[in-house]
Amino acid sequence: MFSPGPAFVRPFALRTSVSIKCPTASFRTPTFHMRPLTIDTLNPAFDKVQYAVRGELAIKAEVLRDKLKEPNHGLPFDKVISSNIGNPQQKGLDQPPITFTRQVAALMEWPELAKLAPHAFPKDVIERANELTAEIGSIGAYSHSQGVPFIRKNVAKFIEERDGYPSNPNHIFLTGGASAGVSLMINMLISSPKAGFLIPIPQYPLYTASLAQHQGRPIPYYLDEYSDWSTSVESIEAAIEKAHSEGVEPKGLVIINPGNPTGALLDETTQEQLVQLCEKHSLVLMADEVYQNNLHKAKTHPFTSFKKVVSKLQSPIPLVSFHSISKGVSGECGRRGGYFECTNFSEEVVALIYKMVSVGLCPPLAGQIGVDSMVRPPKPGQESYELWKKETDTIHVALALRTHTMAERLNALPGVSCVDSPGALYLYPQIKLSKKAQEAAEAAGKVPDAFYALALLDQTGICVVPGSGFGQKEGEWHYRLTCLCPGVDEYVGKLEKFHFEWVTKYGEA
Ligand SMILES: Cc1ncc(COP(=O)(O)O)c(C=O)c1O
Known part of the structure; x- marks a missing residue:
């Protein structure tokens, strides 16, 4: 099986038997043989994860x-x-953090600040915080498990403005960073030990790590370094054929665009071919688009979302698109905010995802508010705009x-x-x-x-x-x-x- 790298070096060994010595308490000597907690007694999938x-x-x-x-x-x-x-x-x-993002966050953390230090906050920030507070209440409370409905509506508006196609807030899930969404979707789609995901090589190791954890099979396809790390349909077709010959069933295609670690950006023609390939092989397309706002040559290399391509082609492929506040200009990795949008997912499947996210209660509110600031930055004419x-x-x-x-x-x-x-x-x-x-x-x-x-x-x-x-x-x-x-x-x-x-x-x- 494909292995992304050298074996993970364990920083400590747990395989020996354990004798506990505590300086402040004395333990009774067990009169029975107690089995120590060792790696061998844990979920074997955890040991295989490499990051x-x-x-x-x-x-x-x-x-x-x-x-x-x-x-x-x-x-x-x-x-x-x-x-x-x-x-x-x-x-x-x-x-540095974006001032607007942090000012909104500060007022959401402690609404009293607006009264105590009114001159520290531009008018539009105070209005924004008031609007969010009216929807959310205290950020110390659990929210809707799928994410605050008002923020999901704002995400849907952002997607509609970006792509020119409708977006359904009920098919958007706010998450604790894109990683949480990726792991959940991989877990959900692994329906049998034979289920595999097409993973670009080189890849961001979240994918092989999540597959190892949830016991899915990585199906590597190679990016072409000699044509600027391009993605070719032929190399994915070859990987699918090989997977079938090894008894692995491809369930999904992972595309990271712009790429990590490569920084490559797909052109629209290739994106269309990839969507058609997913149609041909009944694949779920997982579009990791967390770097969509990190473009260094935006005039010659613009970003096009897969949501737009799928909508334009009226393709029926199931698509999950991931975005995050960790990258782009916001860079708020520690707040843990992100979202995924499901396209062409039935209500039944969305309800199942909802059930699963409910088990975790809700994504962090600080991250959800970060998502709101990312998708609703200040507009020209507003007091915060020039600085932003x-x-x-x-x-x-x-x-x-x-x-x-x-x-x-x-x-x-x-x-x-x-x-x-x-x-x-x-x-x-x-x-x-x-x-x-x-x-x-x-x-x-x-x-x-x-x-x-x-x-x-x-x-x-x-x-x-x-x-x-x-x-x-x-x-x-x-x-x-x-x-x-x-x-x-x-x-x-x-x-x-x-x-x-x-x-x-x-x-x-
Ligand atoms: C391609 C890619 N996807 C997802 C993530 C995870 O981001 P987040 O912090 O939103 O979980 C990263 C983080 O580096 C990444 O590079």
Whole structure:
């Protein structure tokens, strides 16, 4: 079966028998043989889950960050740069929250503020908070399990304005980030141990992790790096044929657009072909569109939603589209807000999803309010508009510039090639590794690109994710880095210096 990367390294071992010593209490010696809690006694699916974005490299980065606090740490750098995760507001990165979003959030948290500090809030923010409070009441209460109906109506309006086609608020589910929705839908669609999902390679590991957890089968299809990480219907058809020959039943097609880790953006013609492919093979299309507002070349590479394509073609395919407040200009990862829209789902199926989300009571209210601000930003003429425009323009310009500059400089390095991505928050350079480097990696018990990434972290403090965590073709090596770090010159300068030293040590491939 396809495996997205090296085995997850367990930070602690639970397989030995346990003897508990507590300094404050003394326990009675059991008079019977008590079975300890071990990995072997748990759901075996959990052990198979791998999630490289927070894997070995990220764990080591945290250790190094702690070490830096020691006076004589002896490390060759003075800060750890978290380039491993698309977390725009993370400490050390410089994407500030959007003022409008935080002002609305602040008034929702504590409505008294509007009276105590009336001059701190523009009129439209106070109006917005009053309107939301009238609908929601206290954000300390559970809401409708599907999400506040008023906010879902606003999401539907946003989708209608974006696409020019109707959207039904009753078929929209607000979620605690897109991840919660993806996991739920994968879980629901795995109807048998043979059920599989077509997953792009490279992929964002949420998909293989959710499939491992819910015991579905990943069906990898490869994106073409040599044509800017394009998606081809032929490669998906080939993957479907292979799956059938192995007794796997494809249930769904996952498309990440714009892509993670690739940053690639689909053109409408390819999207139409993909919809037709789903019709032909009775597939549910899972469209992960969380980066729809991270476009670096919007004039030449615009975003088109799958909802629009499906509506335009009047296609009957079931489509689930995911969006999130974690990315785009909002970058509110920690609030956990997102939504998914179901298109061409029967009322019966929507009712079943509703039953399942009811078990979790409701998505976080802070996230739901974040979704409302994302889909209803200030409009021209409103008091908050000028600042909102300035802040969001600054984010777009900085990200586009960094992405392009970094791609250009990475491409100038020996043995490195990098697609200058038109969307999302990342670059995914390919690195050619010499035989000597591969042998050294093997001797260290590491996958070659993880070996490269670990050396990069040890020598520069820059934390990236090796390509083996996202999947890649046999014999190719990559890493993913985010384009969120400030000080491109200093940051890329460190990368360049490291790479030249690496080449001096191990030679060119
Ligand atoms: C492609 C993709 N989908 C989904 C998510 C999850 O986002 P959220 O924070 O909304 O759960 C991410 C996060 O990085 C992502 O890259």
